[in-house]
Amino acid sequence: MTNQIELSGVNKHYGAFHALKNINLSIAKGTFVALVGPSGCGKSTLLRSLAGLESISAGELKIAGELMTNVPPRKRDVAMVFQSYALYPHMTVEQNLTYSLRIRGVAKAEAKKAAEEVAATTGLSHLLKRYPRELSGGQRQRVAMSRAIIRHPKAFLFDEPLSNLDAALRVHMRKEIRALHDRLNATSVYVTHDQIEAMTMADHVVVMREGIIEQQGRPLDLYDTPANKFVAGFIGSPAMNFIPAVVAEDGSSVTIDLGTVKHTLSVDHQLQPGRKVTLGVRPEHITITSPGQGTFDVPVGVVESTGSSTFVTAETTPELTIVETGRGNARAGETIGISVNAAQLHLFDETSGIRI
Template sequence: MNVDHPSMNQIEIEHLNKNYGSLQVLHDISLDIPIGAFVALVGPSGCGKSTLLRTIAGLETITSGTIKVAGEVVNDKAPRERDLAMVFQSYALYPHMTVEQNMSYSLRLRRRPKAEIDQRVGEAAKILGLEKLLKRRPKQLSGGQRQRVAMGRAIVRNPKVFLFDEPLSNLDAALRVQMRSEIRKLHKNLGATSVYVTHDQIEAMTMADLIVVLHDGRIEQIGKPLDLYRRPANRFVAGFIGSPAMNFVPAEITADGRAIALGAGALLKIPRAQEPGRKVLAGLRPEHLRLDGSGERLAATVDIVEGTGSMTFIEAKVGSELVNIAYAGTYETEAGAPLTLGIASEDIYLFDPETGRAL
């Protein structure tokens, strides 16, 4: 823990706004990032997550608000004065330098003694398995190796904070899964605060201690991965977190306020009483819909079946609405077959159709 600063936060962002001319891309962002936390900024492309990261880095100016690093306002500080290391999506390796020179660049700029440079580069290379590649140029490396060099360049500096800008998006799927756990392990070992930008909610869910969901330049929700999954604050978060995505079906609260009526004539009991007669959106996660009809029941007709062996994905019609069902295991059925779906009452989410807020 940092004893110099009474606050436990490595980064504090207060009421940050960012405009490009008349276009506002970040709206009143306030966010505290605790020391040592692994925080994921997640959202669809164009949501402002990379811009937010770049304002923390100092590569983008901000229009209003404050950014503090270790308790100190850094609004007017150049990136090099903020002591943050960044791993770029494109890796941004120095093409004219060897791996070793890439990793030692920041230390050479600071005129550290040669012995210290060699030792720190050696350590980072060992952690990342780059020892045999130190004399190579970036061009002679594979995508995964370049990614490691980009991480090595950050590790060598031993910075206050690591900033990751979609570092895995240029890797193939298998490598991405591998690097995901390596970055996680690295964070555990080094303990440095990390801010990780990704558009991939699975990456965010599996890696982060804390997830910040961004949409159209606004923070939709901040929370631990499972909290976001279990208690989404609004329809956007509910639809974004979880894969396959949550189904949304228009429904109406019954006269007693204790159930919803779906268009197809099904009545489902809901966990908490709501205002009778109110129109709502019912959120049903594909993995919560059971094929054995246990719990709250609704009738459906199979439309498309996709079996992968371990999972079966069924697209079915409930009245006129399409819903996706994710079934763990093999389930043999065919288009047109009738289904009786079931769902536990506490797995039914309700949202205001106008505002999208969770009810």
């Protein structure tokens, strides 16, 4: 089967600045892909290159099997949905929806029918006569989505479409967008810097940093086996704890140094004694025990509870973050025991950051 979107060896330079570095990405039809990474890593550049709004400096970009090199944006048959909605303020919802069809020569009555059909799927039927200024943020975002859907594009390209919405609406809209994607059997590329959004919405997550793809795969595979320290720290919230460690004489345990706490932990590996490594442990994989009952004891610093979970900071160097379900028993200023499971530890090379 040909992929709906295929990038091979794609590079993009803005003058001397190398914004995309050898990007290889294959997206099968029907897939929801999330592009994540810190600000400035090249997410929008990649999306805009797909849409034809940026030209690429080297490599190949195909949509539905067709090479896009000389195809202008209008002819690419992809729809972009932005955070700013980009609705026409002087047009009603219906006119916003029918506009792109009308300029393509679709007859008035047919365009109106198409708008009504799309509005019914996106819950806008009762708002067709309103102007954008008369809509809530979520409703405007739905108009922007509808305007993309009405064109039956080969792919939907989303650039942080929900970042203007409040937290509750964002959670609601991400379910709505994913449900629409499934209903339309669409192919979607969704840019976000919110890794939770990426993890919950996507079939395939692409983690970028400084113009390169650090890792791509299924969301939980990235969580379980991050390829390097960067991905390990980026995926998962709160972020993974990183602890400097040295492989002990036996080669199957490491000595960690947390300032006041020094301890030896078994690891599921056989390594060169003396090798410097970074130990990674997720906050949710540390269990709190009574003092003396865990792997080692630590002093408790800040304790923050949201009701459903509690974040405990251990006052070590570096600090450790621990997440407990519920309210927990840790109190600031007290000592607790903590225990970790060797199977849930991650090891990275100290210098390269690559997973061991």
